[in-house]
Each structure stands twice: as C-alpha cells, then as structure tokens.
Amino acid sequence: MRVVNEVKKEEVKITLFDWNNKYLIKFETGGMEQTFKISALDVPEEKSLELMLEGEFFEDVKERFNEMHQSLQKAMKNF
Template sequence: MRVVRESSKEGIRISLFEWNNKFILKFEAGNLEQTYKVPAMDVLEEKDLDTLMEGDFYQEVKKRFDEMHQSLQNATKNF
C-alpha cells in the first residue's frame, strides 16, 4: 500500500492511499474512522480526489462522524 498523502482538517486526519488499483480515502476523528475506496480507473488524476476532501462530501463525512459518535455513546452508556 502506497501512502499518497496525509493531512488534517478541522481535527479530522485525512489519508490517501493507493493499493490494488484503488485509491483508499481514510478519514479519522478520535477513535472513529471512515474509509472510502475509489477504483483508480475512475480517477483521471490524483488531484481529482481533492474534491472528496472538501465541499459537500466532506461536510457529509463530518456529519456522519457526529452520528457515529452519538451511536457509540448511546450503545455504551450502560457499560
């Protein structure tokens, strides 16, 4: 697996990998993680993946982290 790049935005770590003819886009916030696989054949240039690291898609990722965090809290509150 090749690390293409890593960055951080608003407390979310963003990692982009290339592996098995796929780009793997990983978002990490605390103990939560979201991973998206994009076939390399669907991407003309690596910079095209920048649109997934900003805009509407990125806002949905942040919202999903909030939902994931709330779900985990609800599931573990009786531990």
C-alpha cells in the same frame, strides 16, 4: 500500499492511499474512522481526489462522525 497524501482538516486526519488499483480515502477523528474505496479507473489523476476533501462530501463525513459518536455514547450507556 502507498500513501499518496496526508492532511489534517478541522480535527479530521485524512490519508489518501494507492493500493491494488484502488484509491482509499481514510478519515479519522478520535477513535473513529471512515474509509472509502474508489477504483483507480474512475479517477483521472491523483490530484482529483483532493477535490473530494472539500464541500458537501467532507460535510457528510463530519456529520457521519457525529452520528457515529452519538451511537457509541448511546451504546456505552448500556454498560
């Protein structure tokens, strides 16, 4: 597995990997992470992946983190 790029944006660590004819985009914040796998055949060049770190896709990732956090908090109340 090769790290293509690593950036931090709005408290979210983003790591791009090249692995096994796939690109992995890993988003991390706090104790949570989201990973997306994309076939290398669907990506014209590695720099194209950086476009996915902007706009609606990134906003959806942040919203999903909020949902994950709320779900965890709700589950922790049951202990």
